[in-house]
Amino acid sequence: MTTWNYRIVKVVTNDNIWYGLFEVYNNKAGLPFMRTTEPCTFSCDEGPEVLKALQMAMNDALKYDILDDEDIKEKNEDGYRRGDCSLSG
Numbered sequence: 720m721t722t723w724n725y726r727i728v729k730v731v732t733n734d735n736i737w738y739g740l741f742e743v744y745n746n747k748a749g750l751p752f753m754r755t756t757e758p759c760t761f762s763c764d765e766g767p768e769v770l771k772a773l774q775m776a777m778n779d780a781l782k783y784d785i786l787d788d789e790d791i792k793e794k795n796e797d798g799y800r801r802g803d804c805s806l807s808g
């Protein structure tokens with residue numbers, strides 16, 4: 720079973736280093752193998768739901784270490800996948 724959580728990820732593109740909040744997916748061993756393509760945005764039909772999502776994201780971001788994008792490459796059942804998940808946050 721895969722799991723996911725919000726994580727701060729260090730991304731290097733060309734000569735630029737930047738950080739973003741992403742949904743990161745973990746394999747059965749709990750290792751990150753995939754993340755959302757774009758950093759998370761938060762919108763919901765009702766205000767309280769946005770607050771719950773923001774609280775969950777903040778709790779995860781504080782709980783888990785910052786990941787280097789290059790470390791999101793563990794092998795899962797489908798092979799190697801990194802940084803190309805088409806889910807939106």
